[in-house]
Amino acid sequence: MTRDPIVQVVTANALIEGDVVYLTASGDWTRHLTQAIPFADKAQAEAALAGAGRRASEVVGCYLADARQTAQGLEPVHFREDFRRRGPSNYAHGKQAAA
Amino acid sequence: MYVYDDFDRAFIAERNRQFRDQVARRIDGSLTEDEFKPLRLMNGLYLQLHAYMLRVAVPYGTLNPGQLRALASIADRWDKGYGHVTTRQNMQFNWPRLTDVPDMLDALAEVGLHAIQTSGNTIRNVTSDPFAGAAADEIADPRPYAELIRQWSTDHPEFQFLPRKFKVAVTGSPVDRVVTRAHDIGLRMIAPDLFEVIVGGGLGRTPMIGKVLHPGLPAVDLLPYLEAVVGTYNLLGRRDNKYKARIKITVHENGLETIRDLVEARFAEIAPQFDGAATLAQLARLKRMFADPALDSVPDLPWQAARHADPVFRSWADTNLHPHRDAGHAIVTISLKAHGATPGDVTSDQMRLIADLAERFGHGDIRFTHEQNIVLPHVARGDLPALHRALKAQGLATANVGLASDIIACPGMDYCALATARSIPVAQEIAERVEALKIEHDIGPLKIKISGCINACGHHHVGHIGILGLDRAGVESYQITLGGDGSEDAALGERTGPGFAADQIVPAVERILSAYLALRQGRDETFLQAYRRLGLAPFKEVLYAA
Ligand code: HEM
Ligand code: SF4
16 A cells, blocks of 8 residues: 655735635645645755745745645645635635635 | 713724724734734734634623624625624624724724724623523622723723733622633622622633632722732733633632732722722712613513414423513523524624514613523513514524533634634534434433633533543544533533544433433433432443443
């Protein structure tokens, strides 16, 4: 059995909307985990986080979250990240509204 | 009801103007998040998992119809068409955009509402009995005292940076509906203008039942005494460790006697600076503002007829009414716990309906309860059938107040950034389960309370059945406590043992309920009484038997 590799993504909340965003390869912010840039290398991830942390007029509370690199794309490792990418479970008011 | 004076209005307008400016400076980059965060928290604005959250203070849970309508239009205009009633009698909006918040605050100010001191290490919104001024079991209306304390604590120059948040609850009835013993200070009226002062209660990481600091404090001494308690805590409270900073720890570490001596000494020192005559005059003014509504006499016949003819009405009347001091009236609790709904959520249409009904049938008086329901405290019995019909049409006539599905649940990991697990879906499933089994009316009085982390916003420690959601190695796990009690006989629940997985927690609760039904000595023995007689053992057995 091969295990999906664990990578890291830079994630935060958008300053104005407050919703969950992820850093992309082009340095923009996306609302979708699947479009995030994955970091396999710890030092690169830390460097990207430091850079994102300086963009205080765009986002709040940057951190690195683990993700699993699967054939279908990036998947969250922890259930908290699963809720963050999807929205609350009682109403389709979060990201799932757009899905 | 208390009406804001020019001073209150000017104060709020100035605070809103400042905050609008602070938001603008955050967005243009002249304030960092580290600088902005304490400012937004002072104005009730949190950042949660998926969005910001604005917490609106509802002083002692009392609202008028205009205020509820304003909350409804804020929900429509800037949120997602609903609001969430919290265990601190406030309303939270879960989806505001940062740029909209200054406008939301201005809209609140138009009806005399605000979000000040709903966060931060200040004296928070004072909570009180939702049945205040109406209950048959009440000594006197606690709201004039709650308002006196609100005025004293709001923007108090010395108490804006306490070691930690500070929560005060006031009740005027021997029946404790405000959990006085789980507050930093609980005030229990024992005779007109005389209070037992309880200190150092609290839930959270280190739950503690409050202790009696003063057996009978005259109302004239309330403010200097509170000032002495908070001042003593301000000096002694630990600022080195956030988890040891609440007054419950200060009392625990120093001992009640030491705290009492320090408070008495401080009281003797500062009391002369307080003008007792002025306090009494202010209290007299406030008592007039909270004067009883002119109760009308409505023919009782519709009530008698509906009770006789309509079992749905009778079932609702049996659970959702509480005795009013006037035998021709009743206190109505509108359940925000329709089976399967999110506890405490109320849509804007429902808010507008409740505002209309309060005007038509309830002397324009509305209360939020810490159990996340809404109360109309003064309804003539003859009007109850019409009220019930109107509520039913909007899904607001669930007959379950005080029963198994009337659950307190904190937002948990569906919204809260601090959560370790979800609480809302657990509440939804338990409610659906007891409804499917049709057992909750047979079970009778039962309080189930659920928190999504050890901060205990859902009061799980004082639930007859308490549920705490935890993260066990990356999986949601739910710990059960039994025998907690938030009433005048307050007690903390005892942990049953290892936690249950998300798909096992509802069956576990069902096993507890079945065990109770099998073991009780007749219908008159409530769950809590049976638990006190039997102890943990028989429940452990059904929970963990292989
Ligand atoms: C973003 C949402 C929330 C955050 C970040 C939050 C945070 C906290 C924290 C950190 C504590 C523990 C404080 C301490 O012991 O010093 C606490 C306690 C409490 N919270 Fe919340 N809370 C949130 C939402 C709510 C909601 C929605 C309710 C009501 C349903 C609530 C009601 C309470 C109550 C009653 C306590 C008191 C426990 C005590 O005094 O010991 N909170 N909250
Ligand atoms: S108990 Fe924990 S999860 Fe629930 S609202 Fe409070 S801080 Fe959030």
